[in-house]
Amino acid sequence: MIRTFRWTDYAAVAAVWAAAAREIVPRAELELKLARDPELFLVAVDGDRVAGVVLGTWDGRRGWILRLAVDPARRRQGIAAALVRELEGRFRALGCPRVNLLVMPDNEAGLRFWQALGYLPMPDVLCTKPL
Numbered sequence: 001m002i003r004t005f006r007w008t009d010y011a012a013v014a015a016v017w018a019a020a021a022r023e024i025v026p027r028a029e030l031e032l033k034l035a036r037d038p039e040l041f042l043v044a045v046d047g048d049r050v051a052g053v054v055l056g057t058w059d060g061r062r063g064w065i066l067r068l069a070v071d072p073a074r075r076r077q078g079i080a081a082a083l084v085r086e087l088e089g090r091f092r093a094l095g096c097p098r099v100n101l102l103v104m105p106d107n108e109a110g111l112r113f114w115q116a117l118g119y120l121p122m123p124d125v126l127c128t129k130p131l
């Protein structure tokens, strides 16, 4: 089942991110995010176990998908695809016309996954600066 994140999921979500070698979003960062668009942070649950997670953000112009991860023991069962489809539906409900995401260039499996769902690579280069 896909549902909105609850704080009681945090430890299990952090464990899925860790198992997938994804950076764990600290609680303080999540609190700020959840004050804006809590319905875009989704978990896939099986009973009381968290099998997957995805974090969406909406800036009023574009949607962004971050930190998608599935428990390594639960992969290739359609869990990530179900998470992303639910998130896309929630973006559409907000009037969001386009969704972006970043994939590390060496993440071949990740890139294949996104392409299977219709996400195409763009030539843009990410630029960033700490504030």
Ligand SMILES: CC(C)(COP(=O)(O)OP(=O)(O)OC[C@H]1O[C@@H](n2cnc3c(N)ncnc32)[C@H](O)[C@@H]1OP(=O)(O)O)[C@@H](O)C(=O)NCCC(=O)NCCS
Pocket (backbone or CB within 6 Å): 020, 022, 067, 068, 069, 070, 071, 074, 075, 076, 077, 078, 079, 080, 081, 082, 102, 103, 104, 107, 108, 109, 110, 112, 113, 114, 116
């Ligand atoms: C990428 C990831 C989220 C996919 O999760 P998943 O639940 O196994 O994906 P799904 O079962 O929904 O896969 C849907 C389709 O994507 C493609 N796909 C998924 N994983 C793939 C892989 N390792 N190699 C090639 N294609 C893959 C397939 O077309 C698959 O359909 P199929 O199983 O019928 O062939 C998961 O492997 C993961 O957590 N990886 C580590 C973190 C990561 O890379 N996150 C995304 C980067 S931004």
